[in-house]
Amino acid sequence: MGLIQIVSPPLIAYDRDIFGMIPSPPIGIASIAAYMRQYGFVVNLIDAFGINPFQTKKYQDKFVLIGLDIEDILERIDMEAEIIGISVHSSMVAKFCIDLALAVKAKTNKPVVVGGPHISLNYRQFNMEGIDFAVIGEGERTLVQLVETLRNGGDGKGIGGVATPGTTPVQEGEVVEMDALPLPAWDLLPLENYWRTRMNHSPFKGKFIPMITSRGCPFKCSFCTTPLTSRGKWRAFSEDRVVKEIKELHTVYGVEDIAIQDDNFSANPGRAIRICQMIKEQGIRVRLSLPSGVRTETLTPHTLDVFRQGGVSYLSLSPESGSKKIRRLMNKPLNEKKFYELQKHCRELNIRTGICFIIGNPKETMKDILLTSKMIARTILNGADDISVFIFSPLPGAPMAREFEEKFPKDFLGLCWTPKWRKDYPKWAIIRNLLYLEYLVLKIIFQPLSIWRHIRNILRREYETKGEMGIGRLIANHVPGNKKAWPVKPGE
Ligand code: B12
Ligand code: SF4
Numbered sequence: 001m002g003l004i005q006i007v008s009p010p011l012i013a014y015d016r017d018i019f020g021m022i023p024s025p026p027i028g029i030a031s032i033a034a035y036m037r038q039y040g041f042v043v044n045l046i047d048a049f050g051i052n053p054f055q056t057k058k059y060q061d062k063f064v065l066i067g068l069d070i071e072d073i074l075e076r077i078d079m080e081a082e083i084i085g086i087s088v089h090s091s092m093v094a095k096f097c098i099d100l101a102l103a104v105k106a107k108t109n110k111p112v113v114v115g116g117p118h119i120s121l122n123y124r125q126f127n128m129e130g131i132d133f134a135v136i137g138e139g140e141r142t143l144v145q146l147v148e149t150l151r152n153g154g155d156g157k158g159i160g161g162v163a164t165p166g167t168t169p170v171q172e173g174e175v176v177e178m179d180a181l182p183l184p185a186w187d188l189l190p191l192e193n194y195w196r197t198r199m200n201h202s203p204f205k206g207k208f209i210p211m212i213t214s215r216g217c218p219f220k221c222s223f224c225t226t227p228l229t230s231r232g233k234w235r236a237f238s239e240d241r242v243v244k245e246i247k248e249l250h251t252v253y254g255v256e257d258i259a260i261q262d263d264n265f266s267a268n269p270g271r272a273i274r275i276c277q278m279i280k281e282q283g284i285r286v287r288l289s290l291p292s293g294v295r296t297e298t299l300t301p302h303t304l305d306v307f308r309q310g311g312v313s314y315l316s317l318s319p320e321s322g323s324k325k326i327r328r329l330m331n332k333p334l335n336e337k338k339f340y341e342l343q344k345h346c347r348e349l350n351i352r353t354g355i356c357f358i359i360g361n362p363k364e365t366m367k368d369i370l371l372t373s374k375m376i377a378r379t380i381l382n383g384a385d386d387i388s389v390f391i392f393s394p395l396p397g398a399p400m401a402r403e404f405e406e407k408f409p410k411d412f413l414g415l416c417w418t419p420k421w422r423k424d425y426p427k428w429a430i431i432r433n434l435l436y437l438e439y440l441v442l443k444i445i446f447q448p449l450s451i452w453r454h455i456r457n458i459l460r461r462e463y464e465t466k467g468e469m470g471i472g473r474l475i476a477n478h479v480p481g482n483k484k485a486w487p488v489k490p491g492e
Contacts, residue, residue: 010067276310
């Protein structure tokens, strides 16, 4: 019996777009590999970004490809593999993954299976290209079922959660009970290379790793696809399982910074509190961060106190807009009073905060922008450390994408938070820059001491905010002859 080969594609972003160039070890395929190994499968992972994050190339005119390209990946594919899987995280990599899948098929003539968040809502795009199998939703159980069926001479059609060219899945795929999932197979991924980039999805000082403690989200923000892929369900590891994983990451991999990348870590606030209490009681010394946006509805000042005691050092809050009208369109209600209180409390607790905004809604007027600008000012006066301003991009499947009138790229390339293909992009880019300028000026005026702290962190390359990581990277790139800098533009 051959092995199971799974490929995670390189990172693809607009040239020099630091908003899109965020590396993070691919936890989805690490989870599948760990689960399959339990059943005796031999799994080999090719992390096309992680293997060589310092190799950059021009891609499709306006983009940059970071990591291995198709030829590099083909060289590494094990010809003994009985099936080759490709993980498609976002629409940004869909075009590359189709080309890769077709090239793999042509070279190996083995079955190719794709999966990942993009596939769950856009499997037809891959079916139309004739790619053998597309797994919708969580992949652990479905991939085992698919491989076993193929081994037994089946054609894979009719398995829940599997789409094949010309057929739609008859039923949802089976999901594994959360606590039955083993710890991700990090031993199969080149973590050291990620650490060498000195960039991550979340601030860090030492060795970092991502972690998922729950899947799905019960909320329904209209720009997001998670409510559809998770069907509004939220499933979580038990507190014991989460703490066990944190302990192991710390002791086995020497990790000091853990980025909890859940869609909604605190959907069950009691569970989140207990996790942090257990970390404190057991004396586990790691820094935790919550970079994916924590819903204010699920937080109280007390929750934040316990988070701090459990090691939470950074979290991002996502009001998304200062305008009620825009928040309504995003289906993201916000109690502003509570938001400001929580934000101030984070400051008191020394939890670093990043406040996230999305601008560029087609119905957004100057008045709405001014309200966002006002909110940014107030958050800085309250002591916010960082802001992130994204430009709205219609992610295929998201409710807001359906209302978006401008045609988005057919191949989905460019569907990221810097949508340069939008006709009105230049306008939004200027507004984004002005909002960052406002942030910087107000920071210098109202938080002068914090500037020194940011400078110190950047010089030490030990980051407490996302902004420090970005600036640290840009500076490192401008030091002549600095071979350690993670590149921002295509190489030769
Ligand atoms: C963490 C995260 C990131 C991280 C880490 C990514 C990584 N390397 O894993 C970072 C910050 C780097 C990131 C970047 C981006 N992301 Co992101 N990200 C997420 C998030 C919040 C969680 C993903 C995750 O770890 N889930 C947990 C793991 C266990 O699940 P999983 O990865 O989905 O894997 C499971 C299945 O998908 C499947 N599966 C996965 N791979 C495979 C392969 C095979 C062969 C099979 C069979 C199955 C399979 O099985 C796995 C186990 O059950 C999701 C939201 C979500 N819930 O999906 C958004 C999400 C996937 N991201 C999104 C986007 C848009 C982006 C960006 C484009 C944003 C940007 N900056 O512009 C970039 C893309 C970067 C690039 N150029 O490719 C969108 C994608 C929507 C779309 N259609 O494009 C999502 C859905 C969020 C949203 N708002 O809607 N992201
Ligand atoms: S943006 Fe966050 S809170 Fe809103 S639906 Fe998506 S995952 Fe849930």
